[in-house]
Amino acid sequence: xTRLIEVLISLAIVAALFVIVGFMLPSHRHIExxxxxxxxxTIVYDTLNSFARFKQWNVLPLHDPAMxxxxxxPKSGPGAQLxxxxxxxxxxSGSWKLVDSVPGKSVTYxxxxxxxxxxxxxxxxxxxxxxxAVKRNVRITQTYDVDYGMNLFGRxxxxxxxxxxxxxxxxxxxxxxxLLAAVPNFDYxxxxxxxxxxxxxxxERPAANLLLVSTSxxxxxDVVERTMKNNMQWIEKVxxxxxLVADGPVRVITNEFGSETYSFDLAQPxxxxxGAADAKSDEPDATAAxxxxxxxxxxxxTDEAPAPAGKLSIKLEGxxxxxxxxxxxxxxxxxxxxxxxxxxxxxxxxxxxxxxxxETAGRPYESWDAGIEKxxxxxGEFRVYWMLR
Numbered sequence: 150x151t152r153l154i155e156v157l158i159s160l161a162i163v164a165a166l167f168v169i170v171g172f173m174l175p176s177h178r179h180i181e182x183x184x185x186x187x188x189x190x191t192i193v194y195d196t197l198n199s200f201a202r203f204k205q206w207n208v209l210p211l212h213d214p215a216m217x218x219x220x221x222x223p224k225s226g227p228g229a230q231l232x233x234x235x236x237x238x239x240x241x242s243g244s245w246k247l248v249d250s251v252p253g254k255s256v257t258y259x260x261x262x263x264x265x266x267x268x269x270x271x272x273x274x275x276x277x278x279x280x281x282a283v284k285r286n287v288r289i290t291q292t293y294d295v296d297y298g299m300n301l302f303g304r305x306x307x308x309x310x311x312x313x314x315x316x317x318x319x320x321x322x323x324x325x326x327x328l329l330a331a332v333p334n335f336d337y338x339x340x341x342x343x344x345x346x347x348x349x350x351x352x353e354r355p356a357a358n359l360l361l362v363s364t365s366x367x368x369x370x371d372v373v374e375r376t377m378k379n380n381m382q383w384i385e386k387v388x389x390x391x392x393l394v395a396d397g398p399v400r401v402i403t404n405e406f407g408s409e410t411y412s413f414d415l416a417q418p419x420x421x422x423x424g425a426a427d428a429k430s431d432e433p434d435a436t437a438a439x440x441x442x443x444x445x446x447x448x449x450x451t452d453e454a455p456a457p458a459g460k461l462s463i464k465l466e467g468x469x470x471x472x473x474x475x476x477x478x479x480x481x482x483x484x485x486x487x488x489x490x491x492x493x494x495x496x497x498x499x500x501x502x503x504x505x506x507x508e509t510a511g512r513p514y515e516s517w518d519a520g521i522e523k524x525x526x527x528x529g530e531f532r533v534y535w536m537l538r
Contacts, residue, residue, distance in 0.1 A: 166470050178266075180315045181292040184322040185278060188329040190253050192504055193287050196329065197256040197273050198247070199225035201506025206325040208317050208523040209245075213237045226250055264471040266295035271318075287462045287484075289325065292319050293387070334502065335497035341483055349482040349501045354534070357396065357474045358461045360384045361416035368411045369490065374525045377401075380415045380468070381521065388419055393461075396420040399521065404516040406492055416472070416514070423462070477536050480509070484531045491515055508538040 186193060196202055201422050205212045210218070216235035222228040227247055234242040243262035250256045253275060260269040273295045277284030303425045341348035362380035366372050381399065387451045388394070396418040404412040460473040480502045496515045502509050519530035 156499075168231045169468075174461055176297050177294065178297070178310050179292065179294050180311050180318070181290055181316065182318040182322055183288055184326050185286050185288050186326050186329045187286050188332060188334055190275065190277065190287055191333070191336045191338050192332050192500060193254055193275060193289065194250075194256070195225070195504045196325070196332075197275075197289075198231055200231045200245075200247075200508070201225075201288050205232060206321060206328045208320045208324065209233065209240075210242045216240065222247075227304045239393060266297050268294070268296040270294045273362070279367060288323060291319060291322060315517055333496035333500040335493060335500050337482075337497040337501040338505075340484065340494065340497060347483050349480055349498055349538070352481050353477060354396060354477050354479045354536075355473075356459050356476045357418045358420065358459070359400070359416040359472045359474055360387055360393075360419055361402070361414045361470050361472055362468045363414045364424075365404075365412040365472070368407070368409055374521065377415055377521050381417070384415070384417045384471050386464065387466050388417070390466065391463050393463070394422045394423050395418040398516040398518045400514050400516050402512050403495070406510060419461075419463075440446070450476040479536050480507070483531055484529075484533060486529055487527050488517075488529055488531070491531065491533065494531075495503070498533055498535055502535065502537065509535045510538045511536045516536050529535070 169323070174400070192378075204218070210233075211218060213235040215313065216233050216237075219232045219491075220230070221232070221385075222230045223262050225247075227249055228243055229247040231246075232242075232244045233240075241263040243260070246259045248259045255272055255274050257270060258270040260271060262269070271291060274292065275518040276288045276290070277286070278288045279285045295310065295314075298349075323389050337349060359485060362383055364376055364380060366376050386407075400414075400416040400418070402414040402416055404414065406412075461471075463471045480498055482494065482498045498513070499509050513535045515534070516532045517524045517529070518532060519528060524531070
């Protein structure tokens with residue numbers, strides 16, 4: 150009996166110490182981690198102000214790559230929310246909700262998860278840094294705050310929040326820095342600062358028949374312009390011989406923009422002249438189509454697939470090639486000015502695409518809406534395109 154009383158007294162002392170120490174522990178915890186990047190403020194802010202690239206920079210999905218993730222609400226800004234659910238007991242289910250954002254200043258999320266505590270808030274504070282008057286870098290400071298109130302077990306858990314949540318924050322910021330480093334460092338908002346209609350957008354590009362000439366020349370504007378005009382003469386000759394007309398502005402497709410040479414394709418979308426007989430399609434006629442259907446096995450065994458609908462049969466001359474372009478989803482941005490600025494516009498468009506959580510594919514190109522000659526002065530009118538995956 151005496152031994153039992155001693156055990157009970159010991160347990161009471163331990164319980165009392167647990168309560169006393171628990172009340173002495175902080176009811177609120179605050180931690181922070183920082184990283185610095187040389188990307189433009191716009192790129193940093195837009196990346197954090199949506200869930201488009203959340204899975205690429207946040208460590209949460211690494212705990213269970215098979216977790217279910219659902220994004221709801223607006224595309225960006227307050228109200229956007231990411232809900233997750235995992236079969237892994239250590240992860241469970243929860244959410245990140247974007248509750249506040251100040252352009253170029255901060256982005257704040259409300260976190261719900263299985264860990265002890267309430268009012269879990271993480272804020273990414275953005276601060277221009279660097280030497281001199283022009284601050285070229287951005288310091289990203291992530292803070293995390295959590296309340297435990299009277300929950301003594303939560304207060305004890307708070308002793309390890311720096312090694313748990315703190316390590317996750319550090320790793321996430323490192324991944325974010327690497328992600329940002331892969332984005333071209335161009336502020337795409339500059340393209341539409343005077344006219345919101347000139348902001349990048351996503352459009353569906355229809356199929357097209359292109360007549361093109363490939364070339365590689367010295368990076369000299371006079372040489373490039375002269376080459377474009379000469380190649381255009383070849384294209385116009387083929388158009389006339391095949392009774393074709395332009396089906397849109399001439400395009401320039403960049404293959405390689407080197408330090409000394411510029412490799413590109415000059416391409417002209419074409420169609421049959423109005424009222425002219427259609428060119429023979431590369432597809433079989435109705436009767437042939439039925440025969441092909443009956444002999445499906447034989448057709449499947451051949452090396453060449455049937456040509457797509459709408460592809461024209463064109464007799465070519467000289468260096469001119471015929472390419473049939475399939476419909477595609479593309480990013481596009483208009484630009485007014487000299488063609489020498491187009492490389493920066495292309496990079497700015499790609500930066501916007503990546504920040505929106507998409508990826509580019511193939512080669513970028515521009516439609517020269519005002520013609521070739523005006524493109525080599527400040528009166529050029531262009532639309533820059535880049536196909537999306």
